[in-house]
Amino acid sequence: IYGGKKSLPGAHPWQVSFQIRPTRFSATNFTHFCGGILLTPKLGIMQKYYRMVLGGVDIEKHEVYNQIVPVERAIVHENYRYTPLPVYNDIALLKLRVTDEPFCAKETRFVKSACLPDQLFQSGAECVVSGWGATETGYRSNYLLDARVHLISMEKCKAPHVYGDLLDDNMICAGYLAGGVDSCQGDSGGPLVCHHNGTHYVVGVVSWGHGCGRINKPGVYADVAKFTSWMSNHMNS
Numbered sequence: 001i002y003g004g005k006k007s008l009p010g011a012h013p014w015q016v017s018f019q020i021r022p023t024r025f026s027a028t029n030f031t032h033f034c035g036g037i038l039l040t041p042k043l044g045i046m047q048k049y050y051r052m053v054l055g056g057v058d059i060e061k062h063e064v065y066n067q068i069v070p071v072e073r074a075i076v077h078e079n080y081r082y083t084p085l086p087v088y089n090d091i092a093l094l095k096l097r098v099t100d101e102p103f104c105a106k107e108t109r110f111v112k113s114a115c116l117p118d119q120l121f122q123s124g125a126e127c128v129v130s131g132w133g134a135t136e137t138g139y140r141s142n143y144l145l146d147a148r149v150h151l152i153s154m155e156k157c158k159a160p161h162v163y164g165d166l167l168d169d170n171m172i173c174a175g176y177l178a179g180g181v182d183s184c185q186g187d188s189g190g191p192l193v194c195h196h197n198g199t200h201y202v203v204g205v206v207s208w209g210h211g212c213g214r215i216n217k218p219g220v221y222a223d224v225a226k227f228t229s230w231m232s233n234h235m236n237s
């Protein structure tokens with residue numbers, strides 16, 4: 001996150017840290033790979049997997065509120081395509097493998113599932129993006145950061161000096177054309193959340209962008225509203 005601040009514990013209870021092992025044989029030493037979003041106590045969304053850590057803010061610490069769950073199954077969108085700029089249909093569903101009854105993640109003050117949008121959010125809406133990705137220092141953050149960003153209209157984001165034809169209708173831009181505040185590498189898979197009448201909705205999934213925080217190169221997100229029927233089809237099967 002560029003231009004962000006340390007989040008408050010419990011402020012992003014649907015935020016997931018997806019972690020991979022550096023080597024095949026090390027039992028511990030998982031490291032943060034990318035973000036994810038808890039959709040239901042049994043499902044999360046993002047792009048790659050191994051284990052998910054829920055409820056945490058400091059990924060270097062074992063926090064008492066952490067829930068660590070392996071991934072049982074991943075469903076990657078059938079039209080996912082990494083070019084790498086742009087990334088098309090950058091969305092996947094991951095089923096949690098929860099071994100203890102009641103076989104799901106436990107909803108707590110620090111772990112909650114996010115809501116899918118049931119209405120359109122207008123451009124200009126103020127939303128929040130969070131993650132452990134790269135900051136303006138060039139390094140990733142061990143602490144979960146968040147930043148306020150605005151939804152940017154397709155018309156503005158499709159301008160030739162912004163992203164032109166790289167954008168498709170399943171993407172949504174957020175940030176500032178002036179640069180400075182943005183998501184970055186390591187945040188991908190994580191939530192872009194907007195609130196309405198006291199409810200938080202996952203409007204976007206961090207996906208791609210030309211660098212981070214650059215002028216006229218805002219962050220590009222998978223537009224969750226365009227994938228809700230794809231998600232419910234695959235969640236029921």
Ligand code: 4AZ
Pocket residue numbers: 182183184185186187188206207208209210211212213218219220
């Ligand atoms: C990435 O590589 C990435 N500035 C994520 C977000 C953005 C750029 C790159 C947006 O995961």
